[in-house]
Amino acid sequence: xxxxxxxxxxxxxxxxxxxxxxxxxxxxxxxxxxxxxxxxxxxxxxxxxxxxxxxxxxxxxxxxxxxxxxxxxxxxxxxxxxxxxxxxxxxxxxxxxxxxxxxxxxxxxxxxxxxxxxxxxxxxxxxxxxxxxxxxxxxxxxxxxxxxxxxxxxxxxxxxxxxxxxxxxxxxxxxxxxxxxxxxxxxxxxxxxxxxxxxxxxxxxxxxxxxxxxxxxxxxxxxxxxxxxxxxxxxxxxxxxxxxxxxxxxxxxxxxxxxxxxxxxxxxxxxxxxxxxxxxxxxxxxxxxxxxxxxxxxxxxxxxxxxxxxxxxxxxxxxxxxxxxxxxxxxxxxxxxxxxxxxxxxxxxxxxxxxxxxxxxxxxxxxxxxxxxxxxxxxxxxxxxx
Numbered sequence: 570x571x572x573x574x575x576x577x578x579x580x581x582x583x584x585x586x587x588x589x590x591x592x593x594x595x596x597x598x599x600x601x602x603x604x605x606x607x608x609x610x611x612x613x614x615x616x617x618x619x620x621x622x623x624x625x626x627x628x629x630x631x632x633x634x635x636x637x638x639x640x641x642x643x644x645x646x647x648x649x650x651x652x653x654x655x656x657x658x659x660x661x662x663x664x665x666x667x668x669x670x671x672x673x674x675x676x677x678x679x680x681x682x683x684x685x686x687x688x689x690x691x692x693x694x695x696x697x698x699x700x701x702x703x704x705x706x707x708x709x710x711x712x713x714x715x716x717x718x719x720x721x722x723x724x725x726x727x728x729x730x731x732x733x734x735x736x737x738x739x740x741x742x743x744x745x746x747x748x749x750x751x752x753x754x755x756x757x758x759x760x761x762x763x764x765x766x767x768x769x770x771x772x773x774x775x776x777x778x779x780x781x782x783x784x785x786x787x788x789x790x791x792x793x794x795x796x797x798x799x800x801x802x803x804x805x806x807x808x809x810x811x812x813x814x815x816x817x818x819x820x821x822x823x824x825x826x827x828x829x830x831x832x833x834x835x836x837x838x839x840x841x842x843x844x845x846x847x848x849x850x851x852x853x854x855x856x857x858x859x860x861x862x863x864x865x866x867x868x869x870x871x872x873x874x875x876x877x878x879x880x881x882x883x884x885x886x887x888x889x890x891x892x893x894x895x896x897x898x899x900x901x902x903x904x905x906x907x908x909x910x911x912x913x914x915x916x917x918x919x920x921x922x923x924x925x926x927x928x929x930x931x932x933x934x935x936x937x938x939x940x941x942x943x944x945x946x947x948x949x950x951x952x953x954x955x
Contacts, residue, residue, distance in 0.1 A: 596818040599809035602944035606728055609948070615683060616645055616712065620948045622679035622727050626671035626882055629664040629899065630655060630800050631943050633813050633951070635672050638706075640955045645710040647673065648953070649702055657796040658787070658903050662702050663874050667929060669707045670878020676710065677879075678721045686715040696871040707875065723754070723886040730886055731942050733894035735854070737935030742767050742859045747891035751862065754887035758880040759866070760929070763919065766860040775918055777855045780933070783900035783911040784851045788844050790907050791836035798833040802944070812944040858933040862895070863919050869927040877929035884930075894940065895932045902928050 609621020616639055624635065634653035638646035647669065654665055677687045688711040697703060743766060752762050765772045787793050800814030804823035808816055817823075825831045837843040864880060866873050881897075888895055901911040921928050 596820050596823075597805065598816070598818065598941055598944070599805045602808050602812045603942045605945040605947055606942040608728060614639070615685070616643075617948055619676055619679040619683065619685070619712075620645070620951065622724075623672050623676035624945055624948060624951060625727055625730070626668070626675045627730075627732060627885065627897075628668040628671065629659060630797065631814055631816075632665075632668070632800065633946055634665060634668065635951050636953050637951050638953045638955060643712045645676070645712070646706050647708045647710065648704065648706050651702060651704065654702065655796060657792045658899075658905060660905055661700055662697075663869070663902075663904070663927075663929075664899060665702070666697075666707075666871055666874035667878030667881065670875040670880075671882040672878075673708055673710070673875065674879035674882045675727060678724050678727065680712060681718050681721050682724045684714060684716055684718060686713045686718045687711070688713060691872050691875055723883060723890070726886040726889040730882075730889045731894075731940045732885075732896055733937050733940040734896050735937045735940060737854070737857045737859060737894070737933070737937045739857045739859055739935075741936045743893055743934055743936075744891075747888065747893050748862075750887045750891055751884045751893075754883040755864070755880040758876055760877060760880060761865040761920075762862070762884070763865070764860060764862040764934070772918070773859075773861070776861050776915075776931075777858065779901050779911050779914045779918065780855055780898050781848075781852050783898070783903075783908060783915075785848055786907050786911065787900045787903075788848055789839050790905075793905065793907075794836050795834075798836075801833060803831070808944055812946045812950075814944075816944060855933065858935055860934045861898075862930075862932050862934050863928055864930040865919060865921045866927050866929055867923075868925050869929075873927075874929065881930045888934070892936065893934060894937050895934045897930060897932045899931075902931060 605621065605624060609618045612618040612621070620637060624633065628634065632653040634650040636648040636650050638648070649665060649669060654662060659665060673689065677689070680687045690709045692705070692707065693709045694705040697705070748764050755762050765776065767773065797815060801817060802808045802811050802814045803817045803826045805818065808818070822831060862884070864877060866877055885895060901908060901915045904912065915928060915931060916922050919928055
């Protein structure tokens with residue numbers, strides 16, 4: 570939305586009216602949207618208790634594209650919801666596969682907490698093609714009672730783990746012990762974990778520049794920003810109704826939307842306030858970032874993508890235990906044509922230029938005031954009725 574155009578069209582009186590209404594409009598996250606973050610509570614089916622933790626996994630655009638079949642006792646069959654993909658920004662569904670991996674990892678951690686060993690078979694009916702997903706299962710998971718299975722200390726962080734998109738504390742770098750805890754958390758996954766902090770200012774500046782340019786491109790590419798708009802939930806009512814996607818609770822924006830002054834069916838222009846303000850805001854957050862981390866794999870097949878997701882959520886849980894927060898920076902890792910230059914730049918900066926090498930995750934890392942949980946749809950929304 571072009572702010573100057575808004576002022577011309579609306580007029581001062583309407584702006585004041587909207588402002589007064591917004592003042593009485595709650596911007597709090599609806600309790601029902603975040604109820605799953607209280608934990609699953611007692612369940613007659615142990616699998617539902619385990620799934621109550623698995624659905625708290627991070628997911629690209631918070632799409633929550635997990636479908637589970639519980640028709641066979643002691644088994645969980647995981648499929649990908651093909652209606653919850655990102656064809657514009659994630660054309661090969663690499664991020665979607667990583668998000669399946671985050672779900673599997675939290676499922677495994679929760680199962681261990683209840684003395685269950687998970688026998689996980691990825692793609693039991695064959696892996697997806699490199700350019701398209703289909704209805705075949707992502708994983709078959711068998712639960713086996715086993716008192717010898719060690720509990721995972723990261724379980725205690727599942728309810729505390731939240732992606733933090735706020736401003737970080739630039740003067741407070743991530744300590745060596747925290748980086749070490751994150752690096753240890755990914756073992757024995759076959760990937761390269763790396764990070765950069767204030768002691769390498771040139772690398773820090775270069776990564777900030779790539780992240781800023783990749784974000785600018787995504788904001789200025791109509792089909793990619795519209796893909797985000799499709800899952801943008803504005804105001805408590807929309808958030809409570811959908812309990813997924815990207816959340817925007819600012820009262821002023823809520824009233825602009827209600828007045829028809831925020832059209833999510835059209836991409837804003839490059840000079841519109843909705844574009845320039847987001848670019849400015851993101852650049853300021855990058856400037857506040859004291860560190861970045863990354864994970865590079867030597868291959869990029871579907872199993873590698875899933876396992877990279879498993880590794881990433883372990884890194885985030887380990888960071889949470891250290892009081893460290895993070896936000897994934899997927900824009901430069903995405904494989905649509907407009908991102909070709911930032912994509913090549915970040916591969917070069919992170920030493921992933923050889924054929925097959927893939928930067929599976931890149932994230933800003935630091936310390937910040939706590940961020941609230943993202944909405945979740947609840948276990949029932951993910952169970953396939955057969």
